[in-house]
Amino acid sequence: MIEGQSFRRTTTVQQLADWLAERILSGAITPGQRLRESAVAAELGVARNTVREAVRILELGGLVRHEVNRGAVAVSPTPEVLDDLYESRVILECTALRSATTEQIGPVEKAYAQLLEVADSGNAHRIVSADLAFHGAIIGMLNNSRVLSFYEQLSRELHFYLMYLVVRDREFEQSSIVVSGHRTIMDALRAGNLEQAAAEAASHIEHNKARVKALLASVVS
Amino acid sequence: MIEGQSFRRTTTVQQLADWLAERILSGAITPGQRLRESAVAAELGVARNTVREAVRILELGGLVRHEVNRGAVAVSPTPEVLDDLYESRVILECTALRSATTEQIGPVEKAYAQLLEVADSGNAHRIVSADLAFHGAIIGMLNNSRVLSFYEQLSRELHFYLMYLVVRDREFEQSSIVVSGHRTIMDALRAGNLEQAAAEAASHIEHNKARVKALLASVVS
DNA sequence: GGATGTCGTACTGTTGAACAGTACTACACT
DNA sequence: AGTGTAGTACTGTTCAACAGTACGACATCC
Numbered sequence: 001m002i003e004g005q006s007f008r009r010t011t012t013v014q015q016l017a018d019w020l021a022e023r024i025l026s027g028a029i030t031p032g033q034r035l036r037e038s039a040v041a042a043e044l045g046v047a048r049n050t051v052r053e054a055v056r057i058l059e060l061g062g063l064v065r066h067e068v069n070r071g072a073v074a075v076s077p078t079p080e081v082l083d084d085l086y087e088s089r090v091i092l093e094c095t096a097l098r099s100a101t102t103e104q105i106g107p108v109e110k111a112y113a114q115l116l117e118v119a120d121s122g123n124a125h126r127i128v129s130a131d132l133a134f135h136g137a138i139i140g141m142l143n144n145s146r147v148l149s150f151y152e153q154l155s156r157e158l159h160f161y162l163m164y165l166v167v168r169d170r171e172f173e174q175s176s177i178v179v180s181g182h183r184t185i186m187d188a189l190r191a192g193n194l195e196q197a198a199a200e201a202a203s204h205i206e207h208n209k210a211r212v213k214a215l216l217a218s219v220v221s
Numbered sequence: 222m223i224e225g226q227s228f229r230r231t232t233t234v235q236q237l238a239d240w241l242a243e244r245i246l247s248g249a250i251t252p253g254q255r256l257r258e259s260a261v262a263a264e265l266g267v268a269r270n271t272v273r274e275a276v277r278i279l280e281l282g283g284l285v286r287h288e289v290n291r292g293a294v295a296v297s298p299t300p301e302v303l304d305d306l307y308e309s310r311v312i313l314e315c316t317a318l319r320s321a322t323t324e325q326i327g328p329v330e331k332a333y334a335q336l337l338e339v340a341d342s343g344n345a346h347r348i349v350s351a352d353l354a355f356h357g358a359i360i361g362m363l364n365n366s367r368v369l370s371f372y373e374q375l376s377r378e379l380h381f382y383l384m385y386l387v388v389r390d391r392e393f394e395q396s397s398i399v400v401s402g403h404r405t406i407m408d409a410l411r412a413g414n415l416e417q418a419a420a421e422a423a424s425h426i427e428h429n430k431a432r433v434k435a436l437l438a439s440v441v442s
Numbered sequence: 443g444g445a446t447g448t449c450g451t452a453c454t455g456t457t458g459a460a461c462a463g464t465a466c467t468a469c470a471c472t
Numbered sequence: 473a474g475t476g477t478a479g480t481a482c483t484g485t486t487c488a489a490c491a492g493t494a495c496g497a498c499a500t501c502c
Contacts, residue, residue, distance in 0.1 A: 010289075011289055011484070011485095012484075012485070013484085013485090034453095036452090036453070036454095037453080037454070038452095038453075038454095046486085047485060047486045047487070048454095048486090048487090049270050049485075049486075049487090050484085052274060052454090052455090053273060053274060053277055056274055056277045056278060056281075057277060057281065060277075060281035060282070061281075062367065062370070068231075068232055068454085068455085068493090069453085069454055069455075069492075069493045069494065070453085070454075070493085070494065071453070071454060080366075081367075083365075084365045084366055084367040084368070085367060087363075087365050087367075087368075088365060088367050088368050088371075091313070091316045091363070091365075091368065092312070094316075095312050095315075095316065142308075142312070144304075144305045144308050144309060144312075145301075145305055146283070146302075146305040146308075146309050146375070147305070147308075147309050147312065149283070150309075150371050232454095232455065232456090233455075233456070234455080234456090255482095257481090257482070257483095258482080258483075259481095259482075259483095267456080267457085268456060268457045268458065269457090269458085269483095270456075270457075270458090270485095271455085271456060271457080273483090289483085289484085290463080290464045290465065290482085290483055290484075291464090291465070291482085291483075292482070292483060
């Protein structure tokens with residue numbers, strides 16, 4: 001694989017996995033489409049073995065399904081996938097918020113501050129990252145690396161959907177709205193009103209889900 | 222790789238991943254030990270590329286850490302890992318139980334019946350599988366394939382610890398105890414007493430965790 | 443005409459050998 | 473001590489090959 005810099009920060013396999021992930025999530029590789037190893041290898045100028053390794057990464061990340069002797073097929077941003085994705089977040093975040101203690105909210109405060117800082121930048125990528133980092137910090141309160149890495153898996157996929165949202169959704173043009181959705185959570189958390197914080201988070205996430213789904217539907221039609 | 226039957230149900234890579242997982246979880250591969258590709262390939266009589274693919278599966282399953290140009294190192298069943306593993310289960314199962322509806326308990330009933338059936342068999346592997354399947358059925362009520370596959374990931378690791386438990390723990394010799402722990406959950410669920418079912422599940426899981434940790438400690442010493 | 447064989451093609455699964463690049467160790471030089 | 477400098481042991485990646493499997497097309501049989 002091409003590598004302009006002399007320093008290799010990531011491996012070919014990882015680059016390839018990222019590339020494929022982006023193609024799948026952006027729809028360039030259509031849902032259900034078979035992913036032929038040799039084709040990908042030829043197109044990208046890498047070895048078939050390298051493609052296989054990359055596909056294994058995607059598989060565990062849930063982006064492709066791999067059937068023996070049939071290879072990998074791309075899964076797609078169907079409504080069900082989105083539902084599962086967002087519902088998983090609700091489960092994790094609500095549990096985290098409900099069990100939060102005062103000493104734990106430090107990192108969440110920090111992530112929130114960062115989000116405020118970036119909100120006006122207009123840089124979609126940074127906003128989305130800060131958004132996800134905020135929610136990641138909430139999950140981090142569970143203090144469970146297992147769950148956290150599960151969330152990060154979801155997060156990677158979410159990133160693409162959210163980029164979409166930030167770029168195309170009017171609502172997101174007003175940074176105040178981006179912020180206010182998170183402030184209600186933050187306020188409740190600060191006040192130690194955990195049950196309410198969880199409820200706010202649930203509705204915040206549901207709200208976002210609805211918007212992503214609507215956007216998705218409008219694109220398909 | 223050897224394959225007695227003419228039918229190939231799993232691929233070499235998967236067998237290899239399972240084999241390595243077992244070695245790691247059973248302690249045959251000591252924590253922090255480097256996993257040299259060529260050594261494994263030579264020992265098992267498979268190609269190095271095949272080993273790499275298997276290692277990628279383990280990596281995403283959390284059983285090894287992979288550093289660029291340094292290869293894979295085995296992680297180990299430390300108390301923290303166990304804590305995370307079991308706490309993840311508590312989070313998921315309690316949420317599932319709390320949100321259960323009457324129509325959903327069918328599969329759980331079925332899994333429970335199966336567990337009763339196997340309890341007296343004395344076959345450790347079958348008991349553990351039935352046990353995990355029961356808890357899997359509970360998680361299944363969430364109707365979230367994403368979460369379910371996360372649980373299955375945990376499940377695979379848990380399997381080894383539990384095998385250990387069933388074989389070496391006195392408590393498990395009496396099948397009545399195996400069953401009763403699950404019956405309390407089942408009863409509460411049947412009665413529609415969801416909050417209690419969740420509490421029972423939490424204590425059941427915590428109880429098991431404590432036993433596994435004790436066992437682990439006694440082995441190390 | 444529908445069920446059942448049989449081929450051929452297009453892949454996947456797996457191997458073995460090769461080579462460049464990197465981490466780590468030991469040893470020499472100042 | 474502090475800094476080169478090999479040397480060694482792997483990893484990262486590629487390539488070419490072959491066996492085995494899935495699937496579609498076509499032929500056969502009743």
